[in-house]
Amino acid sequence: MYSSIGFQDQIFFNFKLVYFYALFCILHLFQYLQFDMLKFLFSILFIQFILCETSIAQTDWSKQLDHYISKRDEIDAAKKETIKNLLKDLRFTREEKNRDKEFSALMKSVKAYEYFVYDSAFKYAQAANLLAYRLKDESKIAESKSKLSLIMLLKGLYTSSIDTLNTVEYQYLSKDKRKEFYSTAYRAYYDLSGYSRDKHYSEAYKKLGHYYSRKLIDEFPKPSFEKVLGMALQEMVSGELSKAENHYFDLLNNFKLNDHETAIVTSGLGFIYSDKNESEKAKEFLMRASIGDIKAGIKETTACRSLAELFYREGDIDKAYQYILLAKADADFYGSEQRKFEISYTLPLIESARFQKENKQKKMIGLISLLVLTFSLIILRQLQKLRQARKEIVNSNENLTCVNELLREASRIKEEYIGYYFNFSSQYIDKLEDFKKSISRQLMTKSYDNIEQELKKYNPRNERQRLFEDFDRIFLKLFPDFVKRFNQLFDEKDRIVLKDDLSLNTDLRIFALIRIGVTDSEKIAGILNLSVNTIYTYKTKIRNRSIYPNEAFDLKVMAIKSV
Template sequence: MLRFFFSFLFVQIFLCQTSIAQTDWSKQLDHYISKRDEIDAVKKKTIKNLLKDLQSTREEKNRDKEFIALMQSVKAYEYFVYDSAFKYAQSANRLAYQLNDKSKIAESKSKLSLIMLLKGLYTSSIDTLNTVEYQYLSNEKRKEFYSTAYRAYYDLSGYSRDKHYSEAYKKLGHFYSQKLIDEFKEPSFEKLLGLALQSMVTGKLNQAEDYYIELLNQFNLNNHETAIVTSGLGFIYSDKGEVEKAKEYLMQASIADIKSSTKETTACRSLAEIFYKEVEIEKAYQYILLAKADADFYGSEQRKFEISYILPLIESARFRKENKQKKMFGLIGVLVLVFSLVILRQLQKLRQARKEIVRSNQNLIHVNEMLREASQIKEEYIGYYFNFSSQYIDKLEDFKKSISRQLITKSYDNIEQELKKYNSKKERQRLFEDFDRIFLKLFPDFVQRFNQLFDEKDRIRLKDELSLNTDLRIFALIRIGVNDSEKIAGILNLSVNTIYTYKTKIRNRSIYPNEEFDLKVMAIKSV
């Protein structure tokens, strides 16, 4: 027995010596976790003052100052609360268009793209990026634009399950990181971060590590930048199997995230995964709950989805660990007969509680399965449009071949007959019908929810429940991310002025102010 005791003691001393640095960072992280509410209170106070300044600029009716105040509000919210960041970014974008200032339009669109990227809305983010006329941006704002662009494409390449598209997204990420490198010769945070990410996605982890270390050593980083760099180093060391280093840097990243009140973060989740693999379940549980709280606060569905995969595993491991403890309690109860009844009663209660946890985890897995199924349904409809486009191209190719044959044989009457067969109006109507049908499958209660934004007398009544009218079709396109009036006009075969007229007329009929009306439309959920 003594021999076993001394062997156990030796192992514990060895483990303690090999993780002193980690223990120090762990204590610091625990300290900052206890201070989160105080730090966030300071952040909220800062935001409150910014919003007061914004209100003052509106009362002064100084629109240039109002734009600056709006962008400051967006900056304050950008990694803190998604809904507020998106709201003020949209307001800034609308004001930029009213001012007809190309620089401000490009700046607000660039920021909108970043915010949608943080939410995990990759398609919307990239669609917005592609409309930014970045030549009108200042040098600093252009750096931010390139940084958003390469991050968007690198992130999308990581999430894409298709190897072909993943490689294509990587190339686009390389394109924007290289533009930043070529245009700006002086060293900068954005430039080195682009090089680090470029190295990571191409598997050059040692090179990426060097860039991140250079960022730490050569630049005076703020807390948010520190979190980005140390989190990157944590991922690299985790991939290389250097677990202690990975934990050290991920803890530093988590501390920096707390100090900067950053809620859109991945460090705590990654830390929880490492501790789970090392069977340090309580630490894993502590950090995954922290990551979940941040994701809920920010409103990041992407982060919630990522957390939902590891949380049930940690809960289950925690459950198994506690089951082992219960067995130990049972043995003690046998040896100490006096306490056996009390221990048994407690074990029964704990067992019932664990069953409830297992049941909750099963429900969570079921919900995740439903989410994946919904995603698959959407992919099916997107695939339908690709198929439709392919069929249409084939039809045009057959038409071209037929006309060519008639020209060779000089059968001009037959050419006229062939031309009469094509009816562009009918083809466009068919496109509208297919769009309506697929949109209403994705948003089955869109018409009902849209009508709730109007008084009874102003509501839209359709003859065919499977078809939309022009009013609804415009806002259906807006709901799926087509915000540019020129694009909407092109799709619906109308003039841009007509689209503006429709949108203004509909918004003016609503029972909500214009800004709130647009948010209500975007809040209509898909299946």
């Protein structure tokens, strides 16, 4: 029965979920684009949504009503169990053939069924009436007829109810039963007055209702529920809503009421406040009436239908639909034609509004989904661009770091070797200067033999070896791990083993020169005093021994770090 309500809640939940996701996407995009004004507008939308959520928060009475709605089946089951026990008692009295007890058991069964299931209530009321006639007991006949009249009234059979009422000889009724009779009578005429479309008949029925309510008031001066209720109804149908309100509050505050009586009183207050357009109070008391009906297991009720109509007028279609379904379920369960007729006017209006709302929500969800998809694609594209830009920045930073490292290394190499060059050149110039002076002196003294001895002292091979040693020393200062890292490019058997850790051999010198940027074979050959072919031969032989391909080998050599 309530599955459609769950579906409605699910739609609303999905709607909120999509709505929040859409707003999140928009915010994310706005943050990325740094649109301050759009961020402000988003904040306004978000606050508006939260306020909207707060405005539809349930009241305490609404929560209580929802709680008791969830307990309806348990309450009804308990009532059915009570009725089951009453029917057992009825069967027992019939087996005893004690007619007085049987009549009492029948009336108890009627009482249990009268606001619960019409067919059963009518069945046992008829049985009680037939038994009363068999017993020829005027009091029991009047009592059973009065009860039959009430049950037909609850069914909506006004003519039959009043016809039966008119046959009741209520002078035979006890005081309590006579109060019940008067209550049934004024209620029947007041209800008929309200439903009659003919003003003449409506006024006539109203007068008859007043007649019976006054009889109850006059005959029973002591305050009672039936008496004060009659006074309240009399004022209501006369348009004296404030006076009726006072009577209802008198009942509510000064009488010990059961759940059913509480439902009757609060329902009356709900109708008064509804007529006064005080919708919040009307909803509160109609909710309280609905709670009382559920707790008492009452199925013949108007509170839920009236509550549904109030929520419908206020535009709360979900609540209206929930309560009209509840009212319809009660009317169907009881079998009240009048309540079914009343609901048949309201239910199509609420269902139509609900259908329109669902369509709007579906369209809205579709629109928001489209917006979400659009913004998601935009955000995705922007994120892709952002990732690409970040990747390029990272690559640029890596390249810049690499370039800076190379520049630092080149600067260090230049610093070391330029310093060495100036020092070496200065020493060489000093040596040449001394050599020149010595030769000049020898020439002046014509000591040609001494000149020859001086010339023999100069050994280019030793000078070049000293140059290599200085180069090795400076290079190993810059690249202390060069030999170790270079050897890692070969198998164990092909690795170079040096006699002196402070000098390089020709193989290592060639690639040391390449590492500091001297890659031209002619220049390398000139520096090392070797032929170009020899340099090529060395390079090829060394590369072929490596565990890496030639290109990879060269890259590995260039990757050896300086300090």
